[in-house]
Amino acid sequence: MDLLAELKALEASFRAEIAACSDDHALTELRDRYLSRKRGLLSDKMRLLPQIDPAQRAVAGQRANELKRLIEEKLQERASEITASQRAAKPDLIDVTLPGIRPPRGFLHPITKTRREICRIFMQMGYSIEDGPELDTDYFNFEAANIPPDHPARDAQDSFYISEDTLLRTHTTPVQIHSMLRRKPPIRIIAPGRVFRRDATDATHTPMFFQVEGLVVGRGISFAHLRGTLQTFAHMMFGSDVKLRLRPSYFPFVEPGAEVDISCFLCKGRGCRVCKDSGWIEILGSGMVHPALFDRVGYDPTGLTGFAFGMGIDRITLLKYGIEDTRLFFENDLRFISQFGG
Ligand SMILES: [Zn+2]
Known part of the structure; x- marks a missing residue:
């Protein structure tokens, strides 16, 4: 071998x-x-x-x-x-050893983030979320909210009418009316949503923006409850060291009404560009529900009181993130929007 x-x-x-x-x-x-x-x-x-x-x-x-x-x-x-x-x-053959391409990841719009945060805070306080139509009748948008046809407040809310009697809501207040008609007290709701006004567009105005309103109705509800609620909200939203300041103001659907300021969370009250050196920032309007609203929804007003408040979600978002121009929210430039992460 x-x-x-x-x-x-x-x-x-x-x-x-x-x-x-x-x-x-x-x-x-x-x-x-x-x-x-x-x-x-x-x-x-x-x-x-x-x-x-x-x-x-x-x-x-x-x-x-x-x-x-x-x-x-x-x-x-x-x-x-x-x-x-x-x-x-086959030049397009998949080479599994090459590093992969990450699929683009979605993210929330800053206004959505703020809306969710506001809703979360009020839900923790026992509020439920209400929704309503963006297109509503003149009655629900104005009259039921104690703003009759000749009322000067209508000028401040120049509106988009679809027909003589129908318009894009100018505030989320009609949701309060719808909710009161649907429910019986006690009521504790917030209503976030889009609202529309014929404003000229600039750094602080857009014809469409977002509001959230809150409504509490029950027996023994007082102005102190309103203040305590808003104080809790301000602490959870802007930090536990912000102070609250209420100033008398007028809104047709509340009596008495108050504008609410918080101490500037940026400069801690020392004065800066955002608070215009005043140390205070206006964040919302509020007050005790006007008895005329109870009349319109058929509630017996004896012993019944309530408070309501409303704020611009866009404005809160501008403040929270230090954004200077509200138009950025609607230009859909991903370089801007994506900075706010998931
Ligand atoms: Zn400041």
């Missing part, structure tokens, strides 16, 4: 076969046929080594090991060639 000659023949047949391999599957089979420990052709030859003449054994053993290395090298080489030619034939 000439083992050296057999190894030589084996090498020749391997070289012929590997040249014919054209895919990974064929290469795997080829490796098995030659190198498999149990039935590989080269393994068979190596098992014969102990039987041959000791003089030849060292040379044959060395030769067999060389052939094993050669087979492994050639298999690897051929595998690379096959991959390269597959890639060349």
